[in-house]
Amino acid sequence: MADEIETIAANLPRLKDLSTVTENAARRLKRGNPAFAADLAIAVHRRYGSKADGKWQYRSLLDQLLRLLTTTPGRANLEQTLRLVALTDAGKSKRDSAYVASLLADAHAPRDLALVFTGGSSQARASEELRACLAHELLLRGVNVTAEPGMARWTNSPHWRYHPLGRLPLSLAAFEECPDLPSYSASGGSWSVPYGDATDGPQAVRKSASPHPTATETTTESAAKSISAAVSNWSMESNGQVEARTFALPEPLPPEAVPATLDSLPLDSFKAPSAGNRPALYRCSATAAWRQLFAAASQGGAYNEGLRGAYGRLAAWQSLAALSGVPEHASSEEIEQAALACDWYSFGAGTKWFYNVMWDIGLVAVTPDGRRLAVLAATDTD
Incomplete structure (x- = not known):
């Protein structure tokens, strides 16, 4: 042979x-x-x-x-x-390990994958990077990695918590329901595409005729980068464009005033191409927002393959945290609480800013006190 x-x-x-x-x-x-x-x-x-x-x-x-x-x-x-x-x-590389972990998690039983965490021969010993990626890939698939025989000792040990993925909890947050994950075969793979209007909540928000507060833009370079984390691969590795901005409001913003407020803001993604043709605005949940962010980060855009499950999860958390207005070094518990407390909205690709091909995201988060509004819009094309 x-x-x-x-x-x-x-x-x-x-x-x-x-x-x-x-x-x-x-x-x-x-x-x-x-x-x-x-x-x-x-x-x-x-x-x-x-x-x-x-x-x-x-x-x-x-x-x-x-x-x-x-x-x-x-x-x-x-x-x-x-x-x-x-x-x-x-x-x-980190990207190679993320790819291998995604392939393994899709096809192999957790009891077999324990081998990745427990050792093996000197020629078949998994790297710490592969183990970290695999732990989160399995977690996203519903595996309790902190209790699974063969994995528990490694996942419960403190030595890998300095790894970038160590910032994430080893249990799914309330908003991480039904993540969209790929299915692989030896010849290819398949993905779902959860973009567009996130209409899992009430119907479209109707604009109020009452006055709305005047917003002041507060966008910083750091905030824009954090909000864009989940879609940065669209603009850096494909043909995408991103708009990420934050605004402060002088008085609490009621839900019925959100459409009028968005109309008044200098948002390229929300500007109408002509009178009477404005993007519809929908109430949505933190779950629906996270699902779009995770898919964008893990699957990638038109001309790239994304970050896969583990690092896609990290990027989605970063975007969700920044949209929710939590401090940069907030704990996962603080991020979860803030994201669930915010009012979330989704707007569709109803303006010329969007490419209207397949990869279109429009998300708005309003903090519980109604004094901060954050927007993330992204679009990509082949």
């Missing part, structure tokens, strides 16, 4: 189609030989890893072999996945 693997690796740059190679690996996996796929990936990496520029076959084959192993349940397949990740580029 070693000679066969070396021959495939040597001929890889000359291949126009990888299907014969991947089908061979899939057949062997089905017969109970997952080591072939891992050995082939490792051999290809050793030959081309530092010289892979311009060799699409290298990156494509490595990804296909990784997906083949990660999406096929079974402890033996998991062990070979960890070998592949430990000895190739598939586990080197």
